[in-house]
Amino acid sequence: MKDNPNSTPGLNRRQFVKTGSGLLAMSSFPVVPDLPARPAAPPVAGPIVEGFPPAQLVGRPAPEGLKPGLPTAERVGFAIVGLGSYATGYIMPNLANTKNAKLTALVSGNQEKRDTLAAAYGIGNDHLYDYDTFDTIADDEAVDVVYIITPNVFHRALVERAFAAGKHVLCEKPMAITEADCQAMIDAGNRAGRKLMIGYRAQFDPYNVKAIELIRDGRIGEPSTVVADHGHLLPLDVPKNQWRAKQEVAGGGSLYDIGIYNVNGARYLLGEEPTAVRAKYHRGSGNPEVTVEEEIEWQMYFPSGVIANCSSSYLTTNNKRIHVQGDKGELTLDPATNYYLRALHVTDRSQEHHRLEEIQIPESNQFVPMLEEMAACVREDREPKTPGAEGLRDVKIMEAIYRAAESGEEVSIG
Numbered sequence: 001m002k003d004n005p006n007s008t009p010g011l012n013r014r015q016f017v018k019t020g021s022g023l024l025a026m027s028s029f030p031v032v033p034d035l036p037a038r039p040a041a042p043p044v045a046g047p048i049v050e051g052f053p054p055a056q057l058v059g060r061p062a063p064e065g066l067k068p069g070l071p072t073a074e075r076v077g078f079a080i081v082g083l084g085s086y087a088t089g090y091i092m093p094n095l096a097n098t099k100n101a102k103l104t105a106l107v108s109g110n111q112e113k114r115d116t117l118a119a120a121y122g123i124g125n126d127h128l129y130d131y132d133t134f135d136t137i138a139d140d141e142a143v144d145v146v147y148i149i150t151p152n153v154f155h156r157a158l159v160e161r162a163f164a165a166g167k168h169v170l171c172e173k174p175m176a177i178t179e180a181d182c183q184a185m186i187d188a189g190n191r192a193g194r195k196l197m198i199g200y201r202a203q204f205d206p207y208n209v210k211a212i213e214l215i216r217d218g219r220i221g222e223p224s225t226v227v228a229d230h231g232h233l234l235p236l237d238v239p240k241n242q243w244r245a246k247q248e249v250a251g252g253g254s255l256y257d258i259g260i261y262n263v264n265g266a267r268y269l270l271g272e273e274p275t276a277v278r279a280k281y282h283r284g285s286g287n288p289e290v291t292v293e294e295e296i297e298w299q300m301y302f303p304s305g306v307i308a309n310c311s312s313s314y315l316t317t318n319n320k321r322i323h324v325q326g327d328k329g330e331l332t333l334d335p336a337t338n339y340y341l342r343a344l345h346v347t348d349r350s351q352e353h354h355r356l357e358e359i360q361i362p363e364s365n366q367f368v369p370m371l372e373e374m375a376a377c378v379r380e381d382r383e384p385k386t387p388g389a390e391g392l393r394d395v396k397i398m399e400a401i402y403r404a405a406e407s408g409e410e411v412s413i414g
């Protein structure tokens with residue numbers, strides 16, 4: 001830029017104004033008096049233009065993916081039980097993005113939080129419950145599905161109460177604490193003649209679905225090993241971590257919270273069930289506030305001969321990786337189970353020049369297809385893709401992993 005001949009040599013405009021000479025120059029400008037306010041212009045009708053708006057401005061159909069979906073009255077109504085970080089941050093906002101579901105009721109022990117959210121989501125007082133009045137949800141015709149998103153240890157009792165109220169149930173992972181709890185929940189659903197689905201969002205995630213498809217199509221050949229690790233730190237000043245640190249509320253530690261993604265992921269990526277496990281408790285912080293296991297490593301043995309080496313940890317930074325090695329290539333989901341950002345790479349090692357391919361999927365919301373599946377199952381009277389039996393299977397495997405860690409022995413899974 002050329003220097004302004006009137007400015008101080010070597011200074012640009014901003015520097016000039018900042019200097020004393022700039023301020024002096026500005027202070028000698030004439031002061032402009034305030035102008036009297038002008039009266040508002042009267043509203044005038046615009047001139048009528050023949051042929052405007054032009055005939056082609058007719059409003060085209062909504063782009064694919066923005067279709068509004070079913071009319072409100074035909075959508076399946078969801079009550080949310082437990083208004084914590086996952087419910088309010090991911091599930092409630094995404095219900096509004098579905099084509100066949102709607103948020104119709106809230107259940108919380110905290111009246112202030114519940115009422116604030118009810119106002120924000122336009123839910124009337126007739127559809128607000130606490131844990132004492134929850135059972136009266138039976139009379140709420142706006143509610144078809146009850147979605148349980150409380151700490152793990154409360155899942156079983158709340159699911160049973162929802163079934164007793166005649167509602168269908170979507171329940172967060174881990175389904176419950178023991179295999180016997182899970183079986184009781186499945187039995188309650190069968191007795192009530194209602195659907196039970198577990199919120200395994202990753203099974204509805206386009207990246208994970210694509211990974212399954214690639215493995216089934218033989219892109220990596222015969223799988224031989226899986227390496228799956230999930231970890232995050234557990235700072236106890238964050239409310240959602242406080243119950244996670246307590247065995248009596250969480251029912252298990254990093255394994256039940258995030259290690260479950262390794263168990264479930266290895267099962268759906270391989271399409272087979274482990275028959276035995278070995279495990280070892282790893283490090284602990286020594287913090288007496290934490291009464292769950294913080295770090296555990298385990299192996300799962302599959303009938304095909306595949307071995308899955310897994311870990312879960314509350315002592316590492318965010319780590320959500322699942323890697324499958326085959327005899328032609330390998331596939332890596334990293335991050336595998338993030339809420340929004342995921343990445344999928346496939347390496348073909350059957351050629352002399354290894355080819356790494358990054359699979360990109362533009363539309364990758366996993367919450368919407370999961371919620372739509374629950375609503376569709378209710379409308380079409382069919383079993384969910386991730387039913388209670390799927391939740392029970394993981395809990396059974398995780399119980400075996402704990403037994404293996406405690407005994408140091410290989411534990412078989414019946």
Ligand code: NAD
Nearest residue numbers: 082083084085086087149150151152172173174239240243
């Ligand atoms: P959170 O602590 O943020 O929310 C839990 C909610 O339960 C809070 O509103 C809390 O007030 C309520 N609550 C009721 N009784 C309670 C009690 N006695 N102690 C503590 N809280 C109580 O936890 P979150 O992260 O939202 O997890 C809730 C459930 O959702 C858990 O089962 C968790 O495993 C599951 N979850 C699943 C995913 C997923 O990706 N599928 C992600 C996060 C959480």
